Amino acid sequence: MGDRMYLLDWNTLATLDDESLPLLQAALLIARDEYPDLDPAPYEALVQAHAEDVRAEVEATGPRPLKMAAVNRHLFFELGYAGNQEAFYDPRNNYLNQVLERRLGNPISLALVQMEVARRLGIPLDGVSFPGHFLVRLPVEGGLLVMDPFNGGRPVAVEELRERARPHLGGEIPDDHTLLQILSPAPPRAILARMLRNLHASYAESGQWDRAARSADRMLKLLPxxxxxxxxxxxxxxxxxxxxxxxxxxxxxxxxxxxxxxxxxxxxxxxxxxxxxxxxx
Known part of the structure; x- marks a missing residue:
């Protein structure tokens, strides 16, 4: 199957509901705007390989938090995926082909890699459109495990979450109900739209208005x-x-x-x- 057939086009993508929207394919479709010769097959295979490399360990491990710890150790320590601290606003941090090649990204692109690997291993990891930095969440016995993909997938404690949210809530510390609302799973469309907003902001800041317009246009395909x-x-x-x-x-x-x-x-x-x-x- 040719790669042009493999990736959905934007008009088809726009008609899909969130449950049917393939996150990895859609993220690679965003990348194809900047890298028109992009062949998605190697990147799909790479994500699958990341999962296979750690599958035996995950399946031999009991509780979900320990399974997730094995995935994080593999991605962030053995493979070296990391947050791009030095060039946070580099557009390449939002293009998944570049993230997979360079093993550098921003919170949302690293979360996407983390989620795609986890899901291939039967771990129901979701993204969270947290104010500021994107996070991920895993349902565990007794609640939620919230992690920060930009910082090696480390767990984020409840009090730190409250403090992180506080500046975005007018200085108010969120109560449990508000915090749980903020920690709701982000649907695929919201994740892709946030990546496109990041791209628009990077390109607008550097005066690349054709690319800024393209990023906003793609967002309108997803969210008319x-x-x-x-x-x-x-x-x-x-x-x-x-x-x-x-x-x-x-x-x-x-x-x-x-x-x-x-x-x-x-x-x-x-x-x-x-x-x-x-x-x-």
């Missing part, structure tokens, strides 16, 4: 009419002097989010686009 993605694509179009697209996206953003904190600023940008000129600061 997502206000922030419409805004981000519209502003990227403005930088690229594609004014019809900018007008359509920014007008739709204001329609969907009229009370957004940046609504006045976006209205100014829309006026500029409607007058046929892009004045950007």
């Amino acid at each position: 009419n997502q206000p922030q993605a419409l805004r981000d694509r519209g502003l990227a179009y403005l930088h690229l002097d594609y004014l019809p697209g900018a007008r359509e996206d920014l007008a739709r953003y204001l329609q969907l989010a009229p009370l957004a904190p940046d609504a006045d600023e976006i209205r100014e940008r829309l006026i500029e686009a409607s007058h046929g000129r892009a004045v950007l600061h």
Whole structure:
């Protein structure tokens, strides 16, 4: 089977519900935008090999936390997967082919590798869209084991989770109910959208507006009419002097989010686009 047949196209992907959405394939599809000759088969085989290398140990181990510890030891210590501390915002940290080749990534891409290996071993590991850094969670007897893939998969204690969440909750320490809500499993679409948001932010910061627009466009394939993605694509179009697209996206953003904190600023940008000129600061 040729690789073009192996990877779903974006339009097909957009029609799938979360339960049917293949996370690894979809992440490689994101990478193909930047690496058009990407053959997904070797990367699928590599993830499978990671699982097979540790399968005997996992199957011989009893409780889930110990099974997961074996997976983490293999990935983060024996194979050397690590968080890219020196270049956190490098776009390659979000492209799964690069993560698997370089064994360097950011929290969400490392979590994706961790989840895919664990699931091949029958370990029900889920991602968590935690504020700040993406985490993973494993149901265990008596509760949840929460781990940090950016730091070698180490367990994160409840009090540390509360402190990590606190700055994103107006300084309030979350109670048990709020914390459990934050720790809900992230659906595949949310994981892919977060990777695309990371890419958009990296490319916008470096002024690569064609790639920034592409990242926002892909997000809209997964989440049609997502206000922030419409805004981000519209502003990227403005930088690229594609004014019809900018007008359509920014007008739709204001329609969907009229009370957004940046609504006045976006209205100014829309006026500029409607007058046929892009004045950007």
